[in-house]
Amino acid sequence: MATDARGAAAPLPRFPDGFLWGVSTSAHQIEGAADTRAPSVWDVFTAEPGRIKDGSTAAVACDHVHRYEEDVALLADLGVGAYRFSISWPRVNSPGGLDFYDRLVDALLAAGVRPVPTLFHWDLPADLSWLERDTATRFADHVAAVAARLGDRVTKWITLNEPAEHTLLGHALGTHAPGSRLLFDALPAAHHQLLGHGLAVQALRSTGADDIGIANSHGPTWPASQEPADLEAAAFYDLLLNRLFAEPVLLGAYPEGLGDLMPSPDIEADLKLIGAPLDWYGVNYYAPTLVGAPQGTEIDFGGVRMPAELPFSVREIEGVPTTDFGWPVIPAGLTELLTTFASRYGDRLPPVVITENGCSYPGLDDQDRITYLEGHVRALHDAITAGVDVRGYFVWSLLDNFEWAEGFARRFGLVHVDFTTQRRTPKASYAWYRDLLTRSPME
DSSP, X not given: OOBOXXXXXXXXXXXXXXXXXXEEOXXXXXXXXXXXXXXXXXXXXXXXXXXXXXXXXXXXXXXXXXHHHHHHHHHHHHTOSEEEEEOOHHHHTSTTHHHHHHHHHHHHHHTTOEEEEEEESSOOBTTXXXXXXXXXXXXXXXXXXXXXXXTTTOOOXXXXXOHHHHHIXXXXXXXXXTOOOOGGGGXXXXXXXXXXXXXXXXXXXTTTOOOEEEEEEOOOEEESSSXXXXXXHHHHHHIIIIIHHHHHHHTSSOGGGGGGGSOOSOHHXXXXXXXXXXXXXEEEOOOOEEEESOOSSOEEXXXXXXXXXXXXXXXXXXXXXXXXXXXXXXXHHHHHHHHHHHHHHGGGSOOEEEEEOOOOOOSSSOXXXXXXXXXXXXXXXXXXXXXXXEEEEEEEOSBOOXXXXXXXXXXXXXXXXXXXXXXXXXXXHHHHHHHHHHSGGGX
16 A cells, blocks of 8 residues: 555545546356356356366356346445446347346436446357357347447447457467367457457447447566567567457557458458447456466466467566465556557557456455555556546456356455355445545545
8 A cells, every 4th residue: 555755545646537437247257047048158168077167157146137236236335437247148139138237227327327338248149159250240230239228328338348368268278168279270259359349339339329448458568588589479479468459449450460360351341340430448457467488388377278389478477466366466567558558559549448457355354455456546547647548447346256267266346245145245445445436536
């Protein structure tokens, strides 16, 4: 926690008027009620033995579908201006599926909380694949149906969440659904998600929507040394995890000839769709990545098996605190990332919203989470002071939830969830965030 010259807690800095404070969740991780929706690729993946580390499923999760009113009351008490949630495509495909989101949106608005739905957060219908181009068109149809139902009340939209992770973990390394281990043959999944984003923007614009973004995950890539092999490996990693997903959206072009590797009958037409102007650009930030030359052996990094045949290796960042997920805690990395993007993309970078930032720690008296969040709020303000146009910040996550391949073992929530009784208990970090939102420097 930052202190002043006398050792007292330093006051938090003042943020711009109208700055949007919120929290985030996703449908598959909290909704439950799996028997009232069609299956997703995550249901299929979870059913395979050994896929989920604690053997759990998201069939019930936080039972949010049945307890959403309680969760909206938590949001109202927290005092956030917005709630980022996702809309389950398999639920929308089921009878009455959109009725739930009708009720949720109405409840949020009645509580004074702005709804910010994400239209795809990894829970693809089980009969579809992002390896197929037609899925992008099907996604646009899904978006059109959701917008037709909710667009009279929802004004701020997110098309995709983290296509980089969904491509890398789900299609290249196979540690997330759908579990494909294709390595670089997974690039079609990247392109088709980005094309789906472009078609979704087109569908939303046709309804008059004028507040549209994407939630891309990004972080600084640090070379393990200044040796040429490490610098080259780090540049390649940055290309795959940052530039491959930012530049088609921001610049309308793939970096360094990667477009030649993408499956498309007309790549220029696709890129025109993908690069259509956005109203803001969402960034999910967790930590920098230390990258060096390949080490010739498969390693386990943060629970992900990194194959030996990759042209880089991810290394441990030493000498810094870590979350209970083993992720390094480096708030200054957020400042570095945002100033780098502002320098790299200039006026092609629209206003930025931090659509996810958070950490996994156990316990109700989660002082480590408070320290983490305060450090990142200060780092975000440093980026604004440096001239980056940042308009909002969303904490991940409101609730402890089903943390994908980790099951229920990792707790990111401001609110503790007992997954047996479904009892919600606000943590110390919930009270801290509520207090932050009511302090005069934050107004």
